Amino acid sequence: MATSGRGPRxxxxxxxxxxxxxxxxxxxxxxxxxxxxxxxxxxxxxYFPGGKEQLVNEAVGWAGRYAGKRVARLLAALPxxxxxxxxxxxxxxxxxxxxxxxxxxxxxxAAATVDCAGTTASTREATAAAFAAWTAPLAAALTGMxxxxxxxxxxxxxxxxxxxxxIIMARAEQDVRALTTxxxxxxxxxxxxxxKAG
Amino acid sequence: MATSGRGPRxxxxxxxxxxxxxxxxxxxxxxxxxxxxxxxxxxxxxYFPGGKEQLVNEAVGWAGRYAGKRVARLLAALPxxxxxxxxxxxxxxxxxxxxxxxxxxxxxxAAATVDCAGTTASTREATAAAFAAWTAPLAAALTGMxxxxxxxxxxxxxxxxxxxxxIIMARAEQDVRALTTxxxxxxxxxxxxxxKAG
DNA sequence: CCCATTCTATGACCATCGTCATAGGGCTGT
DNA sequence: ACAGCCCTATGACGATGGTCATAGAATGGG
Numbered sequence: 001m002a003t004s005g006r007g008p009r010x011x012x013x014x015x016x017x018x019x020x021x022x023x024x025x026x027x028x029x030x031x032x033x034x035x036x037x038x039x040x041x042x043x044x045x046x047y048f049p050g051g052k053e054q055l056v057n058e059a060v061g062w063a064g065r066y067a068g069k070r071v072a073r074l075l076a077a078l079p080x081x082x083x084x085x086x087x088x089x090x091x092x093x094x095x096x097x098x099x100x101x102x103x104x105x106x107x108x109x110a111a112a113t114v115d116c117a118g119t120t121a122s123t124r125e126a127t128a129a130a131f132a133a134w135t136a137p138l139a140a141a142l143t144g145m146x147x148x149x150x151x152x153x154x155x156x157x158x159x160x161x162x163x164x165x166x167i168i169m170a171r172a173e174q175d176v177r178a179l180t181t182x183x184x185x186x187x188x189x190x191x192x193x194x195x196k197a198g
Numbered sequence: 199m200a201t202s203g204r205g206p207r208x209x210x211x212x213x214x215x216x217x218x219x220x221x222x223x224x225x226x227x228x229x230x231x232x233x234x235x236x237x238x239x240x241x242x243x244x245y246f247p248g249g250k251e252q253l254v255n256e257a258v259g260w261a262g263r264y265a266g267k268r269v270a271r272l273l274a275a276l277p278x279x280x281x282x283x284x285x286x287x288x289x290x291x292x293x294x295x296x297x298x299x300x301x302x303x304x305x306x307x308a309a310a311t312v313d314c315a316g317t318t319a320s321t322r323e324a325t326a327a328a329f330a331a332w333t334a335p336l337a338a339a340l341t342g343m344x345x346x347x348x349x350x351x352x353x354x355x356x357x358x359x360x361x362x363x364x365i366i367m368a369r370a371e372q373d374v375r376a377l378t379t380x381x382x383x384x385x386x387x388x389x390x391x392x393x394k395a396g
Numbered sequence: 397c398c399c400a401t402t403c404t405a406t407g408a409c410c411a412t413c414g415t416c417a418t419a420g421g422g423c424t425g426t
Numbered sequence: 427a428c429a430g431c432c433c434t435a436t437g438a439c440g441a442t443g444g445t446c447a448t449a450g451a452a453t454g455g456g
Binding site: 398400414420421422423424425426 | 427428429430431432433434435436437438439440441442443444445446447448449450451452453454455456
């Protein structure tokens with residue numbers, strides 16, 4: 001698996017993001033990344049002279065851009081776009097994975113933040129940039145649905161915060177309850193903000 | 199610091215929880231815990247024959263009980279108890295820490311979940327129990343403020359999820375923005391649920 | 397055909413860490 | 427004083443992991 005990407009470098013970044021989700025940064029070995037990516041171990045030091053730190057930072061950046069693009073993709077697939085429907089789709093990505101593949105993986109951004117925010121400055125900056133790359137398209141989507149400009153950023157932050165926290169709770173409980181709960185409880189609030197100015 | 203607790207055992211559990219917050223499970227060494235707790239290293243194998251796994255699990259349990267008790271304490275200190283005020287106080291615990299002590303630490307439950315949920319079954323169970331020990335008193339408090347029984351659990355889950363996610367975003371951004379945002383945006387929703395049945 | 401650049405291969409080094417083994421203090425009760 | 431128990435002390439072991447050094451392919455332009 002994980003053989004789709006083009007070059008070995010890209011595959012390694014992708015695999016790193018994938019493995020980050022499971023056990024966090026420290027539990028993810030460089031050799032393990034190479035194996036998972038079906039990439040030669042010798043390429044690690046060639047493509048990532050900055051070592052593990054660089055690889056993790058790029059994986060985080062990749063994850064942030066992926067999340068940002070996914071917002072647009074989900075939005076485009078909605079029959080009638082409403083904030084609650086978008087959020088429900090974002091949540092559904094996770095409930096689907098958990099119900100079909102188990103609760104092994106979480107969000108790579110959360111993993112990198114939890115493990116590195118207090119110790120590795122460059123990785124912390126990478127996570128901040130990644131969250132920004134996720135929040136911005138989401139806020140723009142909300143604005144496009146009628147949410148006033150001043151609220152869009154706040155609601156996007158609320159959506160992502162709730163989702164991240166619910167992912168953690170779901171993994172702990174091995175139950176998607178927390179995810180479905182935040183989706184259900186937050187939906188009306190989001191749609192209300194889109195309906196009329198708040 | 200961290201010398202208040204009674205026995206060395208209790209201090210080590212407390213210190214483990216403290217250190218977990220910084221770099222996660224893998225980044226927290228047993229020797230480091232002993233040093234931080236000002237406890238003899240030889241006591242580790244004596245008090246925690248189950249090794250690191252046991253120590254981490256007890257630290258997680260301690261954190262869960264602490265969070266549960268803190269809900270009651272914050273509630274009692276509120277001049278006029280409303281759900282939004284309680285949530286604001288929960289959030290304020292974190293903004294206060296971050297503004298005075300920096301963004302070094304996150305939530306130990308999140309750290310243990312991110313690092314161990316997919317690999318260490320006993321730790322995952324400990325995190326689930328800890329979240330339950332936190333959610334239950336919170337839901338009870340909401341019920342006591344007029345939230346209908348069916349909504350209390352859901353809103354407690356929403357509050358904790360949002361808080362956990364906002365903690366992660368705040369650490370990434372080194373800014374309490376996400377925390378204050380979720381508090382402000384969620385407040386009206388919580389109070390509305392307490393006012394009349396939903 | 398050659399050379400330079402890019403990529404890969406692999407073994408070794410060193411630090412760290414969890415764990416264990418073994419032994420030593422220090423107290424209590426009799 | 428002795429026995430027994432709880433706690434502490436400390437060195438060693440084995441494993442893991444990130445990084446480095448060095449060398450070997452492979453590719454592509456001249």
